[in-house]
Amino acid sequence: MKKILILTLLFVTYLANAQNRYPDFTVGDLEIKVPASLPGLKPDATNNGFITYNLKGQLFASGQNNIIQESTAGFSGKSDKATPYQTLTELVSVVRKSDWKAMKKLYVKSSAKELDNLIPEDKRADYFKSLNENKEVKVIGCFEYRNGVLVLIENPDKSVNTAFFVKDGKKYMMQRLVDSSALVWNLSLYFRFRPQPVKPAVLVSKLDSVSIDGEQKLIFNTQQGNWVLLFKDQASTPVIIRVQDGDAETDFDPSPGVVEVRLSKRNLSGTKQYNINAAESNYPVYMVSDELLQNASKVSFKVY
Amino acid sequence: MNKISTAIFVVLFYLFFAPVANAQHELFVSKQTGQFSTYQGQNGKTTDKYESGNVNIVSEGPIQWSVTPNQLNIGPNQTINWTGTLKPDVANAPAAGTSVQAKITGNYNVTFSRPSGGGGDGNVVDTYNCGGCSVHAGDPNATHDIVNKLGSYDVPVTIYSIKVTMDNDPVCSNGSVTLSATPYPGSGDVTWQTPFGQFSGTNVVAAVPAGFAGGPITVTYTVQGVSYSDTRIMPPNTGTLQTFTATQMCVGANTAVPAVTQVTFNGNGCPANNLIYVPLNIGPSAMWEVVDVPLSVTSGAITKNASIKAVNKDKVTTQSFQINFSADPIQNIIDVISGRRCNSGGSLVPNGQFSRATFQECCNTFIKGQTKYEGQMNWSYGINCRFPFYGIPYVATADFLCGASLNASLAINATTQCVGAPQICADFAANGSISGGLGVSLAAGFITADVQVVIEGLGFSGNYCFAPPPMQGKIKGTLGKIKVVGTVTGGWGMASYSVDYVLFQGIDTPEFTF
Numbered sequence: 066m067k068k069i070l071i072l073t074l075l076f077v078t079y080l081a082n083a084q085n086r087y088p089d090f091t092v093g094d095l096e097i098k099v100p101a102s103l104p105g106l107k108p109d110a111t112n113n114g115f116i117t118y119n120l121k122g123q124l125f126a127s128g129q130n131n132i133i134q135e136s137t138a139g140f141s142g143k144s145d146k147a148t149p150y151q152t153l154t155e156l157v158s159v160v161r162k163s164d165w166k167a168m169k170k171l172y173v174k175s176s177a178k179e180l181d182n183l184i185p186e187d188k189r190a191d192y193f194k195s196l197n198e199n200k201e202v203k204v205i206g207c208f209e210y211r212n213g214v215l216v217l218i219e220n221p222d223k224s225v226n227t228a229f230f231v232k233d234g235k236k237y238m239m240q241r242l243v244d245s246s247a248l249v250w251n252l253s254l255y256f257r258f259r260p261q262p263v264k265p266a267v268l269v270s271k272l273d274s275v276s277i278d279g280e281q282k283l284i285f286n287t288q289q290g291n292w293v294l295l296f297k298d299q300a301s302t303p304v305i306i307r308v309q310d311g312d313a314e315t316d317f318d319p320s321p322g323v324v325e326v327r328l329s330k331r332n333l334s335g336t337k338q339y340n341i342n343a344a345e346s347n348y349p350v351y352m353v354s355d356e357l358l359q360n361a362s363k364v365s366f367k368v369y
Numbered sequence: 370m371n372k373i374s375t376a377i378f379v380v381l382f383y384l385f386f387a388p389v390a391n392a393q394h395e396l397f398v399s400k401q402t403g404q405f406s407t408y409q410g411q412n413g414k415t416t417d418k419y420e421s422g423n424v425n426i427v428s429e430g431p432i433q434w435s436v437t438p439n440q441l442n443i444g445p446n447q448t449i450n451w452t453g454t455l456k457p458d459v460a461n462a463p464a465a466g467t468s469v470q471a472k473i474t475g476n477y478n479v480t481f482s483r484p485s486g487g488g489g490d491g492n493v494v495d496t497y498n499c500g501g502c503s504v505h506a507g508d509p510n511a512t513h514d515i516v517n518k519l520g521s522y523d524v525p526v527t528i529y530s531i532k533v534t535m536d537n538d539p540v541c542s543n544g545s546v547t548l549s550a551t552p553y554p555g556s557g558d559v560t561w562q563t564p565f566g567q568f569s570g571t572n573v574v575a576a577v578p579a580g581f582a583g584g585p586i587t588v589t590y591t592v593q594g595v596s597y598s599d600t601r602i603m604p605p606n607t608g609t610l611q612t613f614t615a616t617q618m619c620v621g622a623n624t625a626v627p628a629v630t631q632v633t634f635n636g637n638g639c640p641a642n643n644l645i646y647v648p649l650n651i652g653p654s655a656m657w658e659v660v661d662v663p664l665s666v667t668s669g670a671i672t673k674n675a676s677i678k679a680v681n682k683d684k685v686t687t688q689s690f691q692i693n694f695s696a697d698p699i700q701n702i703i704d705v706i707s708g709r710r711c712n713s714g715g716s717l718v719p720n721g722q723f724s725r726a727t728f729q730e731c732c733n734t735f736i737k738g739q740t741k742y743e744g745q746m747n748w749s750y751g752i753n754c755r756f757p758f759y760g761i762p763y764v765a766t767a768d769f770l771c772g773a774s775l776n777a778s779l780a781i782n783a784t785t786q787c788v789g790a791p792q793i794c795a796d797f798a799a800n801g802s803i804s805g806g807l808g809v810s811l812a813a814g815f816i817t818a819d820v821q822v823v824i825e826g827l828g829f830s831g832n833y834c835f836a837p838p839p840m841q842g843k844i845k846g847t848l849g850k851i852k853v854v855g856t857v858t859g860g861w862g863m864a865s866y867s868v869d870y871v872l873f874q875g876i877d878t879p880e881f882t883f
Contacts, residue, residue, distance in 0.1 A: 105760020105870045156861065172863075180863060196814040196861065218861055225762045226814060228862030245867035253762030303705045303876050330697065332704065334879030349759050351873065 084139040088131050088204050090148035095120040095208060099255045102263070102346075102354040106254060107247035114356040116251060122208025133157050133202035146236035149207060149214045153228055156239065157202050163193040173233060176241040183241075199226075205256050213240060215249065217256055225253040258348040265362035266293050266343035274367035277336050281328040281366055284318065287345050293324045294344045295364070296353045304357075305341075306332065307349050333368050340365045394526040396432070397595040398457040400465045401532075405457045406593040413450035414443060419515060421445050422479030430471025431458035431528055457528045465597065466532035466553045472525045482513045491518035529554050531597045533590035539603040541577040541639030543632055546603065548573040550588045557592030563603075579643040579668070581606040607641050608634025613666045613673030619659075621680050621731035623652035626664055630675060634668075642669035653681035658729045659736060680731035682739070687726045691719055692779070694748040695883030698829060698846035699775045699801060706851065706873050707756035707771065721746040723781065723835075732787035741784040742793055742835040750775040755808065760870050763815050763857045769822070769872065770806035775799060777844075779833055793836040797844060799829035805851060815859035820868050825849025825875070845880040848873070 099106065099116040109116045125131035133154050134140040142158050144151035152171060159167040169177045184192050205217040205225070213231035220226055227249070229242040244250075270284035285293045287310050295306040308315040310324050318325035333339065342361035344350075350357060398405040423442030428434060437452045455473070463469045483489060484504055485496060495515035505511035536549040548561050549572050561568040561575075564584035568575055583605035589598045612633045620629055626646045634640055645667040654660040664675045723744035730739045751774045758769050777799040785791040805822035831844025851873035858865040 103760075104758075105762075107869065153861070160861075176863070183858070183863060192814065192859065195811075195859075199814075202861070216862075224764060226860045226862075227864050228860070229864060239862060242862060242864040244864060245869075250762065250866065254760065257762045258759075303873070305705055332701065335882060 085141055085144060085151075085154070086130070086134045086139075087144070087148060087150045087154055088125065088133070089129070090123065090150055090207075092121050092123055092207075092209065092214075095122045095124060097252065097255060099251050100260050100263075100354075100356060102350045102352065102356055103251075103254055103258060103260055104349055104351050107250045109247040109251060114354055118248060118252065120208040122206060122214075124206035125204060131204045131206075133204065136161060146238070149216050149228070149230040149237045150204065152230055152237045152239060153202070153204070153216060153218075156228065160193055160196050163190065163197075165189050172239045172241065173231060176239065179241055208252075210249070211242075213237075215242070217253065219256065223257055225257050227253065261347045263294075263344050263346045263350070263356055263360045265360055266345040268343060268362060268364055272364070272366040274369055277330055277333065277368050279329075281333075281368070282317075283326040283328065283343075283364060285324045285326070285343065285345070287322055287324050288347070289321045291324075291345050291347050292349055293326060294346060294350050294357065295326065296342050296344075296357065296361075298340070298342055298358065300353050300355055300358060302353050304350050304353060307351075309349070336368050338365065338367050394524060395529060396455070396457045396526055397529045397531055397592050398459055398462040399595045399597050400459070400462060400530055401597050402595070403459055404595040405459055405462075406595055408455040409453065411450065411452040413448065415448040416443055416445055417482075418445045419482035419513075420480065422477060422481075424475050424477040426473060426475050428471070428473045430469060430526075431461040431463070432456070432471035432473060432526055433458050434473055455526070462528055463530045465530050466534075468527055468529045468554065470525060471528050472523055474521055474523050476519075476521045478517070478519050480515065480517045482515050485512045485514050489516070490520075491516035529592075531557075531590060531592060531595055533559065533588055533597050533599050535586075535588055535599050535601055538601050539586045541581065541603070541606055541637060543634075544579075544627075544639055544644065545574050545576050546586075548575060548586065548588070550590070550599065552590040554592075557590060560589050560591070562587040562589070577606060577639055579606060579640045581639065604637050606637065606639035608636035608639050610640060610644075610666070610668040610671040610673055611635050613664070613675045615664070615675050615677040617677070617733045619678040619680050619731035619733070619736050620651055621653065621682055623650055625650055626666075629677060630664060630666070632666055632668075632673070640668040644668050651677065651679055653679050653683075655681070657681065658684040678731070678736060680729050680736055682728050682730045685726040685728040685741070687724050689722045689724050689744075691722050692746060692833065692840070692842065693883065694719065694746075694750075694777060695842065695844060695881050696748075696750040696752075696775055697881040697883070698844055698878045699750060699752065699773055701878045701881070702803075702827075702846055702848050702876055703752060703771065703773055705876050706848075707769070718749045719746060720748070725835075730787060737785075737787055739785045740791075740793075740836060742781045744782075745778065745780040747776070747778045750777075758872055760872070761809075761820075761853070761857070761868060763860065763866060764809055764811055768808035770808055772804040773802070775801045775829060777829070781833075781835060783835075785836055791836040792834065794832050794834040797829070797831045797833065797842075799831065799844070801827045801829050801846065803827050803848065803851075807853065811857065811859070814861055815857050820853050820855030820857065822872075823850075823852045823854055825851070831880075842883045843880050844883075846878045847876070849875045 097118045101111045101114050136142060136158050140154055140158055144155050146152045156171050169180055199220055203219045205219050207214050207216040213229055216228045218226040229240050230237040231240045267286045269286050270282060275281045290310050292307050292309050294304050296304045308324050308326050310316055316324050317327055341364045343364050344357050344361045396406050421444045433456050435454050443449050493514040494517050496512050499511055499513045501507045501509045531553055533550050533552045539546050539548055550559055552559055559571050561573060563586050565578055583603055585600050586603050587598055587600040589596055614631050615629060616631050617629055626649055647665045651662050658681055660679050662677055662679050666673055726741040728739055730737055753772045755768050755770050777797050779795055779797050781795045783793045803824050805824055826849040829844060829846045833842035853868055853870040853872055855868045856865055
């Protein structure tokens, strides 16, 4: 009878584990090139307009399974913690249950002690509520960092979240990370924007000379949601005007994929011939870089 | 003893002529009057039993010397008081208006005693025991030397033969005569003796009375009591009035008519009769900005007329006006920071006003419309806006809450001038401020965001030119770095990340005109 019970329990466990699914954890060489024009970058070594990071890690491509399995999708609630993703899946499970004690058990002891002080009891409900607003936990990838593995998670609002794991025996346990490095910050920014190469903006309006008291309309065709950047022919100066396609306050043409910029007296320093650079990007650029200058179209008109 | 002994040479020679011992040795002579200047001096000497000497004096050039008593030697234990004189040799002095170098030389031969072993010039001819004299603190073995010394002493002197010459023959012109002379060598006094008064100076303009009958004009140059003169005969005034004209277009203050008019005469150029001006003085009209004033002058039976404009610069027309100040630089800065999210603009509140007073001013040869600008204005500009910014990876959305203000003032109190470009400009006193706040919506699970905004310096500079037209202002602004600093904590992994995000690197705006 006892033997039958043990077999039964083993069978149930097997069935439960058999339903668990985790993103594949395979680490290889990675090279990530971050454009130096990305807003908010922390200073790091720049070469030819890019900050290049060579890492051991993993990035999920489109079509690969990178969604953390929820209990509602069959996760049993327990894993072997054999990979960071398995432990992360358990973390998501306990967070869904707002189970503070169970969550603490997923951390190494030194971090677990910090958690109570970090989030007082009366704030924990808010913490879980905030995390649980994220209905689908999507892993961007991971990379080896310090003594463990840092997993990057994409939030639905495109902001980036992180979880840090260290190996404790055969198990990956969570560890609280206190970090001020440029590497983590800059990679998080990179995956937030997933920057595409800057390209010359396509001007479709015909320009004529304009009075200083009038307005010069510049109409560009862009990819939907992209930014049009207008700037002087001088690196390391601020981008004078940046308008995102569809932004109700700055794009005067509501049509998707069309950006209309209006230049008036407050943008023009007087009556003269203007030669302005125009570029298109999928992220807001604040400062003029070499990349920007090399991938710009020219917009010329006279103000009288 | 040595110094005392050396003084013998001095006594025998140049102390005769103490003034000659100065650096500048000059004597003046007038070949015209025979007058000359001298140097005189006197001094005395008492010798001890060891002292004696003599001097032989020789001269070069037109210079003479004398000494009383005419004894150029002194023996031991003797007292002599000398008086000496130096003077030019008038007969051999150079021609008037030139100078020559001369000198006297004294060749001396003196004997004196000094303590042995002390060094010094001269030949030791004997030695004696001074018998414990005081200079050796009573040393009974101390000795003195008897010294003989030969030498000479030169005194160079410049002999000036003075002269003065009138530059022109004196002739009356327009009621006056210009008296001009050149003295040689130049130092000293120049005086003029004329039938119509005495004057001094190398250039004198003297009024000649109407009907002047002619007479001698003498200029005298005097230096150190030595004089030289030049005399010319000035012809009588016989002219009759020919023309009467104003020498300038206008007057701006009360002015004597002769000072701003000119008369000419035929004949020798000055009137045979007195000139009578009507009016004698002119000045601005209390009623009119510019008024034409008729003038006349009469000499004997002849009257001539002219006119001049009198300008009253106190008759002003005043207008008040305000300037529409440009807040473009601060809007430009906000545009660049915000990506043009603050299109609503700010409020611009002007205070104060300027006045523009226009009037006519006499600039002697022309009348110019002038403008005086006066007053002060202040402007306050405020703008508030909220715009998103990007670049913090753990933040879902972040808004920069921006308040910006610009306070500027401009004061002016200036008037255009008769000469020079009519440039009237004043610098703005401008102060700006930008305050920043954050509205942050955190990424999932991030529970604290202890971040704040750091804004570096903001400044504005510019000026406003009221003249020349058109009135125009220029202003530009500079803003330093804007940073967001702090820490965000939370997320799936309960991490803490430090934030040091440069929202804005800084900007120098272009110069805006308004």
